[in-house]
Amino acid sequence: xxxxxxxxxxxxxxxxxxxxxxxxxxxxxxxxxxxxxxxxxxxxxxxxxxxxxxxxxxxxxxxxxxxxxxxxxxxxxxxxxxxxxxxxxxxxxxxxxxxxxxxxxxxxxxxxxxxxxxxxxxxxxxxxxxxxxxxxxxxxxxxxxxxxxxxxxxxxxxxxxxxxxxxxxxxxxxxxxxxxxxxxxxxxxxxxxxxxxxxxxxxxxxxxxxxxxxxxxxxxxxxxxxxxxxxxxxxxxxxxxxxxxxxxxxxxxxxxxxxxxxxxxxxxxxxxxxxxxxxxxxxxxxxxxxxxxxxxxxxxxxxxxxxxxxxxxxxxxxxxxxxxxxxxxxxxxxxxxxxxxxxxxxxxxxxxxxxxxxxxxxxxxxxxxxxxxxxxxxxxxxxxxxxxxxxxxxxxxxxxxxxxxxxxxxxxxxxxxxxxxxxxxxxxxxxxxxxxxxxxxxxxxxxxxxxxxxxxxxxxxxxxxxxxxxxxxxxxxxxxxxxxxxxxxxxxxxxxxxxxxxxxxxxxxxxxxxxxxxxxxxxxxxxxxxxxxxxxxxxxxxxxxxxxxxxxxxxxx
Ligand code: PEP
Ligand code: MG
Numbered sequence: 001x002x003x004x005x006x007x008x009x010x011x012x013x014x015x016x017x018x019x020x021x022x023x024x025x026x027x028x029x030x031x032x033x034x035x036x037x038x039x040x041x042x043x044x045x046x047x048x049x050x051x052x053x054x055x056x057x058x059x060x061x062x063x064x065x066x067x068x069x070x071x072x073x074x075x076x077x078x079x080x081x082x083x084x085x086x087x088x089x090x091x092x093x094x095x096x097x098x099x100x101x102x103x104x105x106x107x108x109x110x111x112x113x114x115x116x117x118x119x120x121x122x123x124x125x126x127x128x129x130x131x132x133x134x135x136x137x138x139x140x141x142x143x144x145x146x147x148x149x150x151x152x153x154x155x156x157x158x159x160x161x162x163x164x165x166x167x168x169x170x171x172x173x174x175x176x177x178x179x180x181x182x183x184x185x186x187x188x189x190x191x192x193x194x195x196x197x198x199x200x201x202x203x204x205x206x207x208x209x210x211x212x213x214x215x216x217x218x219x220x221x222x223x224x225x226x227x228x229x230x231x232x233x234x235x236x237x238x239x240x241x242x243x244x245x246x247x248x249x250x251x252x253x254x255x256x257x258x259x260x261x262x263x264x265x266x267x268x269x270x271x272x273x274x275x276x277x278x279x280x281x282x283x284x285x286x287x288x289x290x291x292x293x294x295x296x297x298x299x300x301x302x303x304x305x306x307x308x309x310x311x312x313x314x315x316x317x318x319x320x321x322x323x324x325x326x327x328x329x330x331x332x333x334x335x336x337x338x339x340x341x342x343x344x345x346x347x348x349x350x351x352x353x354x355x356x357x358x359x360x361x362x363x364x365x366x367x368x369x370x371x372x373x374x375x376x377x378x379x380x381x382x383x384x385x386x387x388x389x390x391x392x393x394x395x396x397x398x399x400x401x402x403x404x405x406x407x408x409x410x411x412x413x414x415x416x417x418x419x420x421x422x423x424x425x426x427x428x429x430x431x432x433x434x435x436x437x438x439x440x441x442x443x444x445x446x447x448x449x450x451x452x453x454x455x456x457x458x459x460x461x462x463x464x465x466x467x468x469x470x471x472x473x474x475x476x477x478x479x480x481x482x483x484x485x486x487x488x489x490x491x492x493x494x495x496x497x498x499x500x501x502x503x504x505x506x507x508x509x510x511x512x513x514x515x516x517x518x519x520x521x522x523x524x525x526x527x528x529x530x531x532x533x534x535x536x537x538x539x540x541x542x543x544x545x546x547x548x549x550x551x552x553x554x555x556x557x
Contacts, residue, residue, distance in 0.1 A: 002225045007176070007201025008451050009220030010187035012488070012512070012557055013241075014234040015196050016226060017173040019211045020152035022159075025131045026140035029098035035091070042088045045097035048133040049087070053078040055132065055142075062168075074125045078133070083108055098137040105130035148172065153215055155204050158448075159189070169193055174215040176222055178202045181451040183434035183484055190217070191487055192270070194508025198222060200451040218557050240556035244515050250280055251503075251514055253496065255521040260502035261514055262318070264482060266290070271310040274507040281318030281377070283430065283504020284482035285310055287363070288324045288332060297334045297359060303366035311374035318377045320430065320482075320504070322409065323363050325349050325383035329446055335359065344444060349384025349411075350394060360397065368401040381407035381430055386414050388421040395426040409482075411435035416464040419471025419479070430504070431468055433483030437461050455538035456485040462494065462533050462541070469499035480504060489516035489557050490545050496522070497529030516553050524548065 035041050053075040060071030077083075083104060090100035109126040131143040145154065148171035158179040175190050180199030190197030196217030204222060207213065214223040214230055223230050251261035262283030265271040267290060271282065290306050291298055298306075311319055326335040327348025336355060340346035353360040364380070371378035382394040385408035398406040410416050411432035422429055433456055434445055440461055443450035465481070472479030480502035485491050487509030493516055495503060503513060520528075528545045535541035546554065 002223055002227050002230070005201055005203040005222040005224065007198040007204075007220050007222065008182055008455070009197075009217045010180075010182050010199050010484070011175075011190035011195060011197040011506075012218040012509070013194075013196040014214060014216040014218065014237055015153070015173045016212070016214045016231055016234060017151055017153045019155050019207050019209060019213055020146055020148055021207070021209050022145055022154065022156035023135075023141035023143045024157075025143050026135045026138055029096060029102050029134060029138060031095075031099055033096045033099065035094055035096055038091055038094075041097045041100075042091040044137060045087045045091055045101050045133075046084055048097065048101060048136045049078050049084060049129070051136050052129050052132045074129065077125060078129045080108075096137075098134050101133045101137060102130060105133070153213055155207055157205070167193075174217065175199075176201055176204050176213075176215055178205055179448040181445055181448050182454050182456060183437070183445045187484065188506075191484065191506035191509055192264075192266075194506065200448045237556055240552075241512070244511060244556065245518075248278070251517055253517050253522045253525060254519055255523075257496070257522045259496050259500070259517055260318075260480070261510055261517075262320070262480070262482075262502055262504035263507045263510065264504055265310065268306055268309040268313075271313040275313040277507040277510055279317075279507070279510060280502075281314050281320075282310070283318075283320050283480055283486075283502060285319060285321040286325065287322060288326050288330050291324070291332055291334075292330065295333050297362070300362050300366045300369075303363060304370045307367055307370035308374060311370055311376040311378060315375045318379060320379045320381055320407070320480075321367055323350070323360060323367075323380065323382050324352065326352055344438065349409075350382040350390060351384060361401075364398055364401045364403065368403050371403065377405075378403065379405040379407060379428065381409055381428070383409045383432065384411055384435070385409060385422065386412045388418055388425050391415075391422045392425040410468050411439065413440050413464055416468050419468040420474050421471075423471050423475040423477045423479075428478040428480070429468060429472070430480045430482045430502075431465055431500075433461065433465070433481060433485040436464060436483065440464055452538070456483075456488065456491060457532065457538035457541045459533050459535050459537070459541050461485075462498065462529070465495065465500070466498045466529070466533065472501065473499055478502060487513065489513050489553060490528075490542065490549060492516055493520055493525045493549070494529045494532045494545060497525030497527070512553075512557060515556070516549075519550050519553060 056071045056075040060068040087100045087104040105126055109123045113123050135142050151171050151173050153174045154172050155176045158177050174195050175197040177199045196215045198220050214226040251259045260280045262281050263274040263279045264284040265274050265282055266286040326332040328344040335352055380398050380403045385391050391408040395406040405427045407426050407428035408422055409432045410429050437454045438445040441453040443453040469479055478501045481495050481500055482504040486503035487505030489512040492503055492513045528548050531544040532541040535544055
């Protein structure tokens, strides 16, 4: 008998496969076990730590890029001679190898925690080494993402950026997590990879390794032991997708209204891969992704190199580059925002320049220098702009560096309500619906218990988007969306109906969005926008728009 579990679909598409579970941390090794041969026990402890270092290096080498650097730093921690000495002392004191590694790493983590700042943030890495070494010594399953030997559906309580940095993309068919929300890291990553994902699905806790499931990232459903009819449904959807016409030319509605279709990227590798997807350019280059895990601010010379590589990948096209959006869900060790009571409401995004103005000026200098040598049309924008005065100040600074097209992200309701005034002071705005939802609903975007409030179909969120589009109409300036909302083909129609002029999304989302636009007229989009805003809640907003969409579109999403 099959069973359907419900969560929130965050990356569209449906796929069938066996479950591969992330193993939980191993149980704490018991204290007080007797040790017969302390010498051999100490050697086992040392070998386990060395084994973890070797494992981390192997994964790093397989992943390459930034992940390799991050994992090398972690491997070096597992090899720290002081740690090895402390563990050996604990064994000499009568602990088993597993218990000594456990206690040694817990006290190492405590020391780092006490130091705060960058070192304090490495506590999670130490905890990861502890779990892996204890698992090696006790025969428990290695925690974290398993090495997949066949294409599988990854099921986890949650996925941390470190878990996902080294994923084998060929073997992961889909993601399901118990926690997470529509704009969580898992959701963004799954879209970036173009694989179906469902989050906030607590019932998957009971799924066993190898169970056969279907993940429907559009409907937010997991079918356990799927019957033939469900499998046939997925095959039909895959066939409809495959039959979508080859994309050509710029994005437009069925009656020819242009809507620029752009991609979101975070790294040079992302940009190179995305450059092959037909698009009009990059609508959001999340520069902070380049620097996650770095201890110090990147030198201007390194920044120029990375930005230039992205601009060159999109030579002749537009690239909207966002200045560092550090803080809250994207902490950077060199950005001083430690110990804030409410980091999401704190000194993050553009606000960082109040305390560390050189981070912004160095970055603007690097962007201007990289742009001067490339044929990409470079636009620059700031995250977390709250007032027209902030937009004006940022625009003044960016222009002083010779950057001619300067914009602001609208992620704070105050900025949405004052979009006209913002647009009078800069050249364009781009709506970050992930944060705009977080701040409009006072709901932490990483809190799975509030995921329903963060649903991108919430009519109040659409009202705020409409206010920004209104500002665009009044000033005649471009207004885009670069949050996750833009990648939902149905919602994309609503956004165009509200008056947006560009949509930027994970590259894998682009073909269905392009197809959705090409099969609906602007008037139809306006009708959908009206229906969505008239709905009482997110679920009925989506339902009423589905009723207005073409059967051809519904067959493939
Ligand atoms: C957003 O907030 O919608 C956005 C695009 O920025 P990020 O997800 O990087 O915060
Ligand atoms: Mg944001």
